[in-house]
Amino acid sequence: MAKYKIEWSVEARLDLLDILGFYIERNKSASYSNKLNTKISRSIKLIGQNPLIGIKTEVDSVRALITGDYQIIYEIHYKLIVVVMIWDCRRDPEDKIVDFRVKNK
Numbered sequence: 058m059a060k061y062k063i064e065w066s067v068e069a070r071l072d073l074l075d076i077l078g079f080y081i082e083r084n085k086s087a088s089y090s091n092k093l094n095t096k097i098s099r100s101i102k103l104i105g106q107n108p109l110i111g112i113k114t115e116v117d118s119v120r121a122l123i124t125g126d127y128q129i130i131y132e133i134h135y136k137l138i139v140v141v142m143i144w145d146c147r148r149d150p151e152d153k154i155v156d157f158r159v160k161n162k
Contacts, residue, residue, distance in 0.1 A: 061105045061133075065140045069130075072143040073097065076127070093125075100124040101131075101140060108133045 077090040084090075100122055104110060111120030111131065121128045123146065130142040 061108055061136055061138045063101055063105045063138050063140065066142075069140040069142055076143060076145060097124055097127065097129065097143065100129055101138075104129065104131060104138055108138055 073094070077094055080090045080093065081087050104122055108120070108131075111122035111129070114121055114130070116132075118134070119130065119132050119141070121130045121144075126146050128142075128144040128146055129140060130144060132139045132141055
């Protein structure tokens, strides 16, 4: 399968920065955050190589790949993947609102 271009929404970037910042603050070290960032980056690279790897969602163009305790929620466009959310699966699912972040509903 052809490699897709990866783009991040502003909100997804902020999600990731919030998660990484939380662990830097909590652990008083960037070590775990660096490992987590590498793990998420590798998963996103895998999505770029095989966009159908994630599980389907209610929205046809949106999928989610679980990586550890996190879901990488992304939208598939022609030759383009847009990461729309990084979600901590330990949070209350009622707080997860993806619809307003998705362009093609």
